Structure formats: C-alpha cells, structure tokens
Amino acid sequence: MHKVQTQAPETPGRDDIRPLMGNEAIARGAWEAGVKVASAYPGTPSTEILESLARYPAEEISVEWAVNEKVALDIAIGASFAGVRAFCAMKHVGLNVAADALMSQTYIGAHGGLVITVCDDPGIHSSQNEQDTRLFARLAMVPCLEPSDAQEALEFTRLAFELSEEFDTPVIVRSTTRLSHTRSAVRVGERGSAPRKAFVHDPAKSVMIPSHARARHGRLLEREARLRERFAQAPFARIERGRKDIGVITTSVAYTYVKEVLPEASVLKLGASWPLPEALLKEFAESVERLFVVEELEPVIEDELRKLGLRVEGKVWFPRTGELSPEVVRDGLVAAGVLEPPPAEEEALEIEPLVRPPVLCAGCPHMSTYNALRYLDVRVAGDIGCYTLAAIEPLRAIDTCVSMGSSIANAIGMARAGTAEKPIVATIGDSTFLHAGIPPLIDAVYNDVNITVIILDNSITAMTGGQHHPGTGHGIRGNKTHKVEYEDICRAVGVKWVRTVDPYEYGTLLKTLREAVEYKGVAVVIADRPCVIDPVKITGEPLRIDSASCIACQACMNLGCPALTWSDEWHEGHHKVKIEPSLCIGCTVCAQVCPTASIQPERTE
Amino acid sequence: MAETTLNDDAGAENAEATAARPTNVLIVGVGGQGVIMVSKVMATLAQRAGFEVKQSEVHGMAKRGGGVFSHVRFGHKVFSPTIPRGEVDVLLALEWAEGLRWLNHLNRSRGTFIADVKRIVPPFACRNRADGAPLGYSRETPKDVLSRVRTGYALNASGMAERLGNPRVANTILLGVLSTALDFPEEEWLAVIEQFVPPKTVEVNLRAFGEGRDWVARHGEVGPDEEVDFSPPAGLETPPRRPRVFIERAWCKSCDICVKMCPERCLELDEAHIARMRAPERCTGCRLCEYLCPDFAIRVLRLPQDASEEEASA
Numbered sequence: 001m002h003k004v005q006t007q008a009p010e011t012p013g014r015d016d017i018r019p020l021m022g023n024e025a026i027a028r029g030a031w032e033a034g035v036k037v038a039s040a041y042p043g044t045p046s047t048e049i050l051e052s053l054a055r056y057p058a059e060e061i062s063v064e065w066a067v068n069e070k071v072a073l074d075i076a077i078g079a080s081f082a083g084v085r086a087f088c089a090m091k092h093v094g095l096n097v098a099a100d101a102l103m104s105q106t107y108i109g110a111h112g113g114l115v116i117t118v119c120d121d122p123g124i125h126s127s128q129n130e131q132d133t134r135l136f137a138r139l140a141m142v143p144c145l146e147p148s149d150a151q152e153a154l155e156f157t158r159l160a161f162e163l164s165e166e167f168d169t170p171v172i173v174r175s176t177t178r179l180s181h182t183r184s185a186v187r188v189g190e191r192g193s194a195p196r197k198a199f200v201h202d203p204a205k206s207v208m209i210p211s212h213a214r215a216r217h218g219r220l221l222e223r224e225a226r227l228r229e230r231f232a233q234a235p236f237a238r239i240e241r242g243r244k245d246i247g248v249i250t251t252s253v254a255y256t257y258v259k260e261v262l263p264e265a266s267v268l269k270l271g272a273s274w275p276l277p278e279a280l281l282k283e284f285a286e287s288v289e290r291l292f293v294v295e296e297l298e299p300v301i302e303d304e305l306r307k308l309g310l311r312v313e314g315k316v317w318f319p320r321t322g323e324l325s326p327e328v329v330r331d332g333l334v335a336a337g338v339l340e341p342p343p344a345e346e347e348a349l350e351i352e353p354l355v356r357p358p359v360l361c362a363g364c365p366h367m368s369t370y371n372a373l374r375y376l377d378v379r380v381a382g383d384i385g386c387y388t389l390a391a392i393e394p395l396r397a398i399d400t401c402v403s404m405g406s407s408i409a410n411a412i413g414m415a416r417a418g419t420a421e422k423p424i425v426a427t428i429g430d431s432t433f434l435h436a437g438i439p440p441l442i443d444a445v446y447n448d449v450n451i452t453v454i455i456l457d458n459s460i461t462a463m464t465g466g467q468h469h470p471g472t473g474h475g476i477r478g479n480k481t482h483k484v485e486y487e488d489i490c491r492a493v494g495v496k497w498v499r500t501v502d503p504y505e506y507g508t509l510l511k512t513l514r515e516a517v518e519y520k521g522v523a524v525v526i527a528d529r530p531c532v533i534d535p536v537k538i539t540g541e542p543l544r545i546d547s548a549s550c551i552a553c554q555a556c557m558n559l560g561c562p563a564l565t566w567s568d569e570w571h572e573g574h575h576k577v578k579i580e581p582s583l584c585i586g587c588t589v590c591a592q593v594c595p596t597a598s599i600q601p602e603r604t605e
Numbered sequence: 606m607a608e609t610t611l612n613d614d615a616g617a618e619n620a621e622a623t624a625a626r627p628t629n630v631l632i633v634g635v636g637g638q639g640v641i642m643v644s645k646v647m648a649t650l651a652q653r654a655g656f657e658v659k660q661s662e663v664h665g666m667a668k669r670g671g672g673v674f675s676h677v678r679f680g681h682k683v684f685s686p687t688i689p690r691g692e693v694d695v696l697l698a699l700e701w702a703e704g705l706r707w708l709n710h711l712n713r714s715r716g717t718f719i720a721d722v723k724r725i726v727p728p729f730a731c732r733n734r735a736d737g738a739p740l741g742y743s744r745e746t747p748k749d750v751l752s753r754v755r756t757g758y759a760l761n762a763s764g765m766a767e768r769l770g771n772p773r774v775a776n777t778i779l780l781g782v783l784s785t786a787l788d789f790p791e792e793e794w795l796a797v798i799e800q801f802v803p804p805k806t807v808e809v810n811l812r813a814f815g816e817g818r819d820w821v822a823r824h825g826e827v828g829p830d831e832e833v834d835f836s837p838p839a840g841l842e843t844p845p846r847r848p849r850v851f852i853e854r855a856w857c858k859s860c861d862i863c864v865k866m867c868p869e870r871c872l873e874l875d876e877a878h879i880a881r882m883r884a885p886e887r888c889t890g891c892r893l894c895e896y897l898c899p900d901f902a903i904r905v906l907r908l909p910q911d912a913s914e915e916e917a918s919a
C-alpha cells in the first residue's frame with residue numbers, strides 16, 4: 001500500500017541546513033550514500049556534480065574526469081562489479097555516447113549500487129538538442145527517479161543506491177537545467193557506510209553472450225513489475241488532496257509550477273517516471289473528475305495512462321517542446337478552461353530587446369583561426385565547444401555542427417561525396433578531439449581522404465567552465481598527470497603532415513593553413529594557445545586605436561573580439577573603431593590584421 | 606525606508622494574500638558582471654531572515670558575454686524556482702539594455718526598477734556593414750523608461766564606483782539601492798555583504814553600500830541623474846551611399862593582394878587570373894583594395910543610393 005501524505009512542513013531543528021544547488025545536492029546524496037568511485041565527462045548542466053564530489057577527501061572517494069561518457073559509465077560499471085557503490089554523471093546527450101554500455105548493463109544489473117545522473121536541458125539553454133532521458137530509461141528498462149527540488153535531489157540520489165542494490169539494476173536520477181542550477185535550503189546528513197562486497201564470479205550474470213542475455217532479459221520484466229509496486233510508495237509517490245474536480249499527475253520541477261499556479265488542485269506527485277505505479281495511477285484517476293498530466297518534454301506518463309485506458313489531458317494543452325514555466329503551465333490551464341484568463345495586461349512596454357548572443361572572449365585564440373579560415377574560403381565542418389560561436393556573426397566561419405566529434409567524419413563524408421567546390425576542413429577542440437575525434441582521424445588516414453583537420457588546442461575544456469582533460473596534464477583535483485601530445489597521436493595513427501602553430505601569430509597561421517589545405521591527404525594543424533580565462537585568467541597591456549589613421553575598414557571588427565567596438569567617429573559612412581581597455585588583453589591579433597597599423601600598444605609617456 | 610515590496614500602495618490585497626506570496630527579485634546583467642554574486646547575497650540575506658529561498662539561474666554561457674539573469678524568490682513557501690512573468694517585485698539591472706529586456710516581467714502595480722545605466726555594447730551591435738548603419742543598441746533613454754514604470758531608479762553606479770576607487774563595487778552600490786526597496790535591517794545587509802566580498806575590500810564595499818542608500822535619499826523616488834540621461838549616439842548626417850568597385854583589367858597583374866585583403870571577401874581572381882568582384886552585395890566601400898593595389902587598377906566610388914546604372918558606370 002502506498003502512503004498518502006498531506007504536506008507537513010517539518011520544523012527544522014538543530015539539523016545541518018545549507019543552501020545547495022541541485023547539482024551540489026546530488027553530489028552530496030552520492031557522497032552520503034557512501035560512493036567509492038565517481039566518474040564523469042563535463043557537460044552543462046551536469047558539470048558541477050563531479051566538481052563538487054571532488055571536494056570530498058580523496059581517501060573517501062575516487063573522483064576523476066573520464067575522457068568521454070561511455071568511458072565514465074564503463075568505469076562506474078567496473079567499480080560496481082568490484083563490489084563498491086559507483087556513480088557517474090553526464091548531460092542528456094552524454095547518455096547517447098554511454099548508451100551502448102547502459103543497454104547491456106541493464107541486463108547484468110548492479111553488484112555495488114550503480115547510479116547514473118543524467119541532466120536534461122529542456123529549452124536548450126546550452127546544448128544541441130532537448131532529448132528526454134525518460135525515454136531512454138524506458139528503452140533500457142532502468143528505473144528513472146525525478147526529484148523536484150534540491151532536497152529531493154539529495155534524498156533520491158541517496159535512495160537510488162539502495163534501489164540499485166535491492167533491485168539489481170542501474171538507476172538513473174534525472175535532473176534538468178532548472179533543478180541542477182537552482183539553489184535552495186537542503187537538510188544534509190552524514191556519510192553512511194556502504195556495503196563493500198567482493199567480486200562475484202558469475203558469468204551467467206556478468207558475461208553478456210546470447211545464451212546468458214536471453215535468460216537475463218526475462219528477469220527485467222520481473223524487476224519492472226516489482227519496481228512498479230515500490231514506486232507507488234513514499235517518497236516516490238505522494239497524493240495531495242485538493243479539489244475533486246481537477247486532478248494533476250506531475251513530476252520533477254513541473255510539480256512546482258503546478259503548485260504555483262493551481263495550488264487548490266488534487267495532485268499526484270510522482271518521484272519516479274519509469275516504471276509507473278499502475279494501480280496508484282488508476283486509483284487517483286478515478287478519484288478526480290478531470291485528469292491532467294503536466295510533464296516537461298515527451299508525454300511519457302501521459303502515454304502510459306492512455307495505455308491503461310484512462311482519460312487524460314496532457315500535451316493537448318502543454319507543449320512538447322521547450323522548458324515549462326509557471327506561465328506556460330498557466331497558459332495551458334487557461335486554454336483548458338480550468339483557470340480564468342488573466343486580466344488583460346496593461347499595454348506592454350514596447351522595447352525591442354537587444355540582441356546579445358554569447359561571444360568568444362576578448363583575445364580568445366579561436367578568433368584568429370576562424371578569421372583565417374574565412375579568408376581561405378573553405379568548407380568547415382565544425383564541432384562542439386566555445387569555438388562553435390564562430391558560426392555566428394561576424395566570423396560566420398562554420399558550416400556544420402552535429403555532435404561531439406562529428407566534424408572529422410563529416411568532413412570525410414563531404415570529401416567522399418565528390419561534390420566539393422572548396423577544400424574541406426574539420427575544426428575540433430582539444431577536449432572534443434580526445435572525447436570522440438581520434439577514431440574518425442584514424443578512419444581518414446586509413447581511407448586516405450583529402451581533408452584538413454584543425455585541432456584547437458586551448459589546453460582546457462572551456463565551454464563547460466574550464467575542466468581538465470588528458471591534454472592538460474592535470475586531474476580534477478589539480479593533481480599532475482601524464483599530458484597527451486597531439487602531434488604524437490597524429491603521427492602514431494599515420495598522419496604524415498602535422499604542424500603546430502600559435503594562432504596569435506596571424507601570418508604564420510594563415511600560411512600554415514594555406515599549406516595544409518593544399519596538401520593532398522590528411523593534414524593536421526594544431527592551433528596551440530591557452531584559453532584566456534581557464535585555468536588562469538590571462539591579462540595583458542591593452543592596445544589602443546589611433547582614430548586619426550583608422551579608415552573604418554572593419555577588418556579588425558571581423559574578428560568578433562568583444563573588446564573592439566565602434567567609436568562615435570565616422571569615416572566615409574562607416575564607424576571608426578575603439579578598444580575597451582578593461583576588456584582587451586593585448587593579444588595583438590587585431591593589430592596584425594589592421595592594414596593601416598592604427599592599433600598600437602598604449603603609449604607609456 | 607522608502608517602501609517595501611511586501612506592501613502594495615493600492616492596499617488592494619489583504620495581509621494574508623501578501624504574506625502567502627513570495628517576494629520576487631530578478632537580477633540581470635551581462636556575463637562577467639557578477640549577477641550571480643549579487644543574487645547570492647540576496648538569497649543569503651533572505652535565508653538568514655528565516656524565509657524559504659529559491660535562487661535560480663542558467664549557467665553555461667555566463668562567462669561568454671551573453672545576457673545573464675538570476676531569479677531570487679523568498680517567502681514562507683516557494684514553489685516555482687522561476688518568477689512568473691509580471692510578478693517581479695524588484696528588477697535589478699547591472700546593465701542598461703539588460704534591464705530593458707526584462708522590463709515587462711516587472712509587476713506593473715507594485716514593481717520597482719533599479720538600473721545601472723552602464724552600457725555594454727555587444728559585438729553583435731556593430732555587425733551592420735552598410736553605409737551609415739546605426740549602432741544596434743537600445744535607443745530608449747532613462748527618462749523614457751522611468752516615466753513608464755511605477756518606481757524606478759537609474760543611476761550611474763559604475764561611475765560612482767570608479768570615483769570610490771574600485772570599479773568592482775558598482776554592484777554593492779546597487780545593493781544599497783535595492784536595500785531601500787526591501788524590508789531587511791541595514792546591519793543584516795552589511796553582515797552578508799561582508800561575508801561575500803574579498804576581505805581587503807570590505808571597507809570600500811561598505812562605503813559603496815552606503816552611497817547607494819544615500820543616492821536614493823537624495824534623488825527621491827523617480828528622477829534620473831542628470832548626468833545619466835544619455836541620448837543615443839549621433840547618427841550619420843550624410844545620406845547613405847552605394848559603393849561601386851571598378852577594376853581596370855588591363856592594369857591588374859594578378860598579385861592577389863586585393864583578394865586576400867578584402868575584409869568582406871568580395872573579390873576573386875577569374876579564370877584569366879584577373880581580379881573580379883564576385884559579391885557586390887557584401888562590399889562596404891572601405892577602399893582597402895583601392896589603397897593596397899600596387900598598380901592602381903582599382904577605383905572605389907561611393908555613389909548616391911539612387912544613382913542610375915549609367916551614372917554608376919560613367
């Protein structure tokens with residue numbers, strides 16, 4: 001039987017209550033659960049989880065950046081085999097990379113508790129898509145917990161390890177950008193002592209060959225049935241009785257939006273979105289006159305209700321794309337006739353919003369590389385990282401961007417299509433190259449393709465906030481470790497033409513790139529210059545522009561450096577340019593492209 | 606204390622409803638300005654006062670010069686981490702155009718707008734290469750905007766901070782202004798600020814906070830600083846022109862310099878290796894090719910917009 005709770009806000013006693021971000025709460029939950037091994041590859045909005053785990057002592061827990069998400073999950077799986085509690089975290093698209101391991105591991109189960117936190121990004125704040133991890137959970141038949149605030153994020157993560165061991169399954173804790181990045185008060189606990197088991201040699205369970213896998217598949221169905229029952233119980237299900245005529249089934253942060261705009265409704269709050277507690281769903285549905293489902297992205301719960309033959313309204317009123325918000329939920333309920341339309345707003349203030357997309361930093365080493373590529377007039381298969389920002393104005397130098405590591409193989413495909421009217425270049429960041437760029441580079445050499453590959457080596461994973469990777473020579477705790485050399489990797493896989501160049505030397509850069517695209521075969525250029533903000537913020541003497549000689553040609557403005565902006569002076573219909581000294585780091589790239597030598601060091605007189 | 610967001614001057618709402626509704630502070634600015642720090646101060650303050658607090662922002666692009674915003678909600682019970690549109694009690698903008706972007710989220714009957722008039726012009730605002738193109742930055746002046754909100758403050762906090770000798774304390778000045786719109790004791794603000802700023806800068810930050818409060822006392826409810834009521838930068842007086850590039854084929858010696866140096870990549874060498882205009886629509890008429898051609902083979906004219914084709918080729 002499930003427990004029906006009414007909301008009883010506990011009065012905080014002398015407990016330890018701290019403001020924690022959802023991601024910090026997840027990390028805390030894992031630590032309290034006694035996790036021994038944690039591994040992840042960074043990705044917004046999940047990155048802070050591993051970073052905050054790394055603040056716990058190394059004697060208690062092994063915390064390491066992995067080279068990609070599949071490696072991270074495989075490491076966690078290995079630790080689980082070895083009998084300890086293991087954890088890994090990734091963003092939603094990271095699970096695509098790790099999916100192969102997950103799909104088999106679900107058959108094997110978990111020896112030491114195995115928990116994967118996956119952070120979705122509804123609204124695509126910082127991603128390439130907004131896929132719904134709950135569909136993955138259903139595909140893998142892995143239970144999926146959905147906390148609605150930081151307190152639950154901690155508790156559910158902790159509980160996830162117990163479920164994992166009890167039900168012999170990996171468990172997914174699904175977060176979203178909103179939960180991961182919202183800070184609220186969390187009552188924290190102590191680190192529990194997790195069971196430490198020995199490795200169990202049991203090939204029928206742990207070696208997935210067809211005969212073993214066939215037997216295991218049937219077990220998943222039993223597991224699913226038992227989980228359905230568990231998820232009808234607190235804290236995974238809670239009924240808040242309100243109006244009888246309106247019932248809402250909801251989960252995750254969507255629950256808070258429902259409470260915000262329709263506090264008087266009856267609510268069934270689910271803490272797990274797969275597998276669903278069928279009996280409880282039916283019971284709740286029968287207790288209300290009109291039943292709604294409010295869930296972000298895909299109609300996962302709604303579809304399940306329909307399969308049960310229940311009358312339910314969901315995606316007819318609430319969008320399947322984008323992030324939910326109180327406004328969106330309110331609009332849906334207004335359309336459904338549940339809420340009165342808000343009183344007609346006073347006419348809105350008409351203000352055209354300023355267009356302010358994110359930009360590369362002042363002095364970013366990626367600027368000159370893409371500026372040079374624009375001059376060379378080549379086809380650029382891009383990849384994912386800060387440098388993807390070169391796709392927009394004014395650099396506009398990237399033609400495609402698909403997923404991490406796609407650039408090189410996309411370039412191979414373009415070359416093989418035989419339709420190329422321009423040389424084909426793949427550009428890929430250092431972290432991305434190590435993540436998924438090496439196999440396609442091997443492929444390019446193996447199949448003797450005529451492409452140029454530029455590795456943008458800024459010695460950090462910048463886009464996600466500056467994480468170390470095997471090319472930086474440091475680990476997550478700042479420890480020194482082996483540093484991968486890109487030239488060595490390229491030569492080892494058979495690339496004959498490899499050059500390293502400093503992108504701050506514009507002339508050399510341009511000349512090298514020109515030679516590379518003229519080379520027949522695989523040419524690799526490593527553009528080697530550290531990121532200007534991570535791991536250390538680089539500063540330098542700002543340059544200034546001599547307005548008298550500036551001819552307003554905009555050659556420097558085409559770099560997209562945010563320190564360069566228009567001054568109030570004009571020259572023949574065009575704005576002259578000035579440098580904002582508080583932003584300029586003195587990289588001198590703009591001075592190198594200025595045809596009139598108007599950009600000079602600040603005179604110190 | 607000028608007013609509190611918990612009290613609506615219309616008195617339309619009863620005390621119970623007011624107590625049940627969380628207070629909503631939206632803090633906005635540009636990446637790198639410290640939006641998140643300011644919102645942490647706000648959240649910590651409310652937490653110390655015993656409220657339930659949710660503070661929500663989206664990280665990721667924050668360092669990349671894009672717009673950044675942070676929702677802080679506090680009250681006896683807070684559900685949604687984000688503030689419903691139209692429910693913002695105080696909108697605190699660290700940058701002018703970012704404040705304007707969120708203005709319609711402010712509650713029209715009880716909201717307070719506080720903005721630094723600092724203008725951070727994004728590279729995107731300077732992308733139009735056309736003759737006479739205006740800067741792509743908001744054209745509303747503080748005077749326009751303040752006349753349209755119920756309570757509004759526009760101040761040059763960045764300038765004040767510089768006069769205090771530390772440009773970084775602009776945010777603390779704004780916190781001083783914010784403190785007059787909310788019901789927390791001054792000592793509490795000071796204690797929390799002290800906790801968040803680098804130890805060496807405590808003194809200047811406390812002074813900055815005081816300056817913010819004094820500014821409100823001096824300037825009353827509305828009324829922009831004279832010095833901050835900027836108007837948009839002067840536009841170009843002359844009518845826009847249409848560039849036209851003439852290439853004397855016989856004089857071109859195929860050196861490729863113009864092709865390589867054109868900032869807009871308008872030129873190319875044709876089959877006979879002679880310079881040719883291939884993208885006239887991208888040409889801005891900057892004359893670089895004209896200046897750089899060693900053999901004077903290129904001439905750039907800037908014609909009136911309505912020049913006929915004959916005139917153009919004359």
Ligand SMILES: Cc1ncc(C[n+]2csc(CCOP(=O)(O)OP(=O)(O)O)c2C)c(N)n1
Pocket residue numbers: 041042043044069091093094097127128384385386387404428429430431432433456458460461462463464
């Ligand atoms: C599968 C996957 N994992 C993680 C991410 C998140 N992510 C986006 S860009 C990036 C790394 C960028 O680093 P790098 O290639 O070094 O380029 P930089 O940002 O430093 O220029 C990561 C991890 C993603 N988009 N997809």
Ligand code: SF4
Pocket residue numbers: 359360361362363364365366386387458462463531532533534
């Ligand atoms: S963070 Fe580094 S890599 Fe990213 S835009 Fe700035 S300088 Fe470039």
Ligand code: SF4
Pocket residue numbers: 362363542543559561562563564579583584585586587588589590591
């Ligand atoms: S030197 Fe030029 S390109 Fe480099 S940071 Fe300064 S303004 Fe930007």
